[in-house]
Amino acid sequence: MAVRFAQLQDVPALVAIGERMHGLTRFRSLDYRPQKVAQALSDVITKGRNKYVFFVATGAQSRVVGGLLGVLEQHIFSDQLTASVMHFDVLPEARMGGHGVRLLRAFEIWCANRGVVEIVFGVNSGENLEALAGFAGRMGYRVIGQNFLKALGAA
Numbered sequence: 001m002a003v004r005f006a007q008l009q010d011v012p013a014l015v016a017i018g019e020r021m022h023g024l025t026r027f028r029s030l031d032y033r034p035q036k037v038a039q040a041l042s043d044v045i046t047k048g049r050n051k052y053v054f055f056v057a058t059g060a061q062s063r064v065v066g067g068l069l070g071v072l073e074q075h076i077f078s079d080q081l082t083a084s085v086m087h088f089d090v091l092p093e094a095r096m097g098g099h100g101v102r103l104l105r106a107f108e109i110w111c112a113n114r115g116v117v118e119i120v121f122g123v124n125s126g127e128n129l130e131a132l133a134g135f136a137g138r139m140g141y142r143v144i145g146q147n148f149l150k151a152l153g154a155a
Contacts, residue, residue, distance in 0.1 A: 066090030085121030
């Protein structure tokens with residue numbers, strides 16, 4: 001069980017994990033485009049090194065079981081660096097194995113090494129909110145807001 005930077009050869013597994021996770025969340029009503037996801041992840045891995053970071057967690061036989069995609073940002077009113085978790089998941093059967101903790105800690109270290117002053121992440125999946133809130137609290141994060149959604153119908 002390890003955490004490492006994502007590599008291009010991880011993209012097919014990450015696309016499959018993404019599709020599975022997509023089907024377990026409120027996003028299941030939206031289209032999932034595997035080729036679009038593959039291209040976006042490939043771009044992050046190859047072109048996004050100064051702004052993005054993508055960590056993967058591996059389990060038995062070095063199988064990818066989770067990932068965290070983060071981004072460096074600056075608010076419009078400040079030059080200080082902040083960071084956001086864009087995507088963070090661990091497969092249900094691999095949860096409670098410490099993968100989520102290791103992924104988030106790796107991101108925190110990466111951020112600290114770049115002078116980031118704060119990290120924020122939200123939960124948009126609509127699933128397992130109590131468990132995720134408990135995890136975030138144990139990791140030292142506090143609640144700062146809410147998410148709101150209004151469906152507008154077919155696009």
